[in-house]
Amino acid sequence: MNSPSAPSRIAVVIPSYKVTRHIAGVVAAIGSEVALIYCVDDACPERSGDFIEANISDPRVRVLRHEVNQGVGGAVMTGYRQAIVDGASVVVKVDGDGQMDPALLPQFVAPILRGEADYTKGNRFWDLRQIKQMPLLRRVGNLGLSFMSKASTGYWDLFDPTNGYTAISTSVASHLPMDQISRRYFFETDILFRLNTMRAVVVDIPMDARYGDEESGLKVGKILGEFAFKHARNTFKRIGYNYFLRDLSLASFELVAALGLLLLAATFGGWHWWHSAQDGVSTPLGTVMIATVAAVSGLQFLLAFLGYDIASVPRRPLTGVLVPRRQD
Template identity: 30%
Template sequence: MGVLLDDVAVIVPAFEPDERLSSVLNEVQNRVGFVVVVDDGSSKEILVEGVQGRCFVVRNTKNKGVFDAIRAGLEHAKNIGAKIGVVMAADGQMAVHDLEKMVFPIAVGHADFVKGNRLSHDCCPRAMPLLRRIGNYFLTFICRLVCFASEIMDSQCGYMAFRLDMLDRLPLFWIYPRYGYPLELIACVYGCGLRIAQVTTRPVYDGERSGISVLGAMVLFPFVAIRAMALRAFCTARRILQG
């Protein structure tokens, strides 16, 4: 594709990371201009010795949730001169080889926000555990309904790219920072009128377990869905009033 990645920052939210964080950093450090690791209140300070180039660590004094870490990383990336921010997990669940594809729609001016889509990848039935795949299809269906986002193919994918000069248009502080944040983020992106692109990305799993129980999801999801509908309505109304 020939996309210049010098203006790209990879944002890595991390809470109590293991050795996979070093693998992620080693893979991305020579591909992009900036790397921003957000330590979301880990009990041990995250160190990035041996990482070449412009690697920054932003630290939260306590655990505030994954989306709060993402927001802090995006804002830091914007402040240090990056133009595009790509979110990648500290556990290696995002395929680094898809990075250029994620950046491309923004780099060529076709999108303001890019969402990864694992469910359409050829290897998804083999790579993604069955229960997770069913859950992702269900949550994506609900997302389409409550966010009026019929085009979304994989609402829960955390592999995302942002055009950083558009951040001020998104009320990121209002998004619930923990379970369910993808739903509220999509609601805000649609409501604020950002151009959205989706890129098929390879699903990567290595025995990871979900951080929330089925019961916890059942309790929290209606709350998140109602908030997402409200955010979609508010952002749409604000955009219309602002012309």
């Protein structure tokens, strides 16, 4: 990676909640290209902030504290705000449990410094040989969440949406609605949704699956329903904003036509089928054809809309164009 013109351009945020066994090793592995390291004690019962101040002498480290637990999203937003105030150009989020290799950090930062991306994130699914290290439940859960997230975020070319190894341009981060972003396990996907509404460019960075002795707090069975609801909500919000509020394109009319025709097919066909079943007679061929043509036409319009949506993934970075917004 080409070295940044000033070391202070790169900062790292480490949410520090129950990571006292690993945090010292994580900080020690962060290279000299990083000038600022924010360890966010998110009301940790292990008092991680005190532990870090007592056991880590790295002058780059600064402990930020929450009086009340805000979740990983809240911790990251606190780090983002401080990095913006301190004049960093790029801020990287690394977990404190030792499962993210700090040696990969230059790969996450480089596309942003080159002006090719606004946000980068890890992808553990790029090498099929490596993902065998991932526990089966996590593997299946991440595959399902990846497909749901494509619709809700609009980034159809990305995978592994719950990957928390990320980097962002602070000029873009300063325009995020930080108070509205999900605070807990939906954070990684919700921030992608917010970035899409800004038309920010996001790039996947290949990385290996790496798991230590830390047990994940992300339980698929507990969050499946919550994630499904939030993905559906963000999908409707994104489509409404991108296709009917900010812009009106051919795809907007294709979507309206698709929904109208599919609704017609379901209601008209269903109503006549029910009445025919009640009367014990066959549904007239003409009625069947009307419902069938409406359904097929609706599906064609829906596929056309999806094709447009997939092709409209943001391609022009905002970094270098957006003026950083002042943080209060």
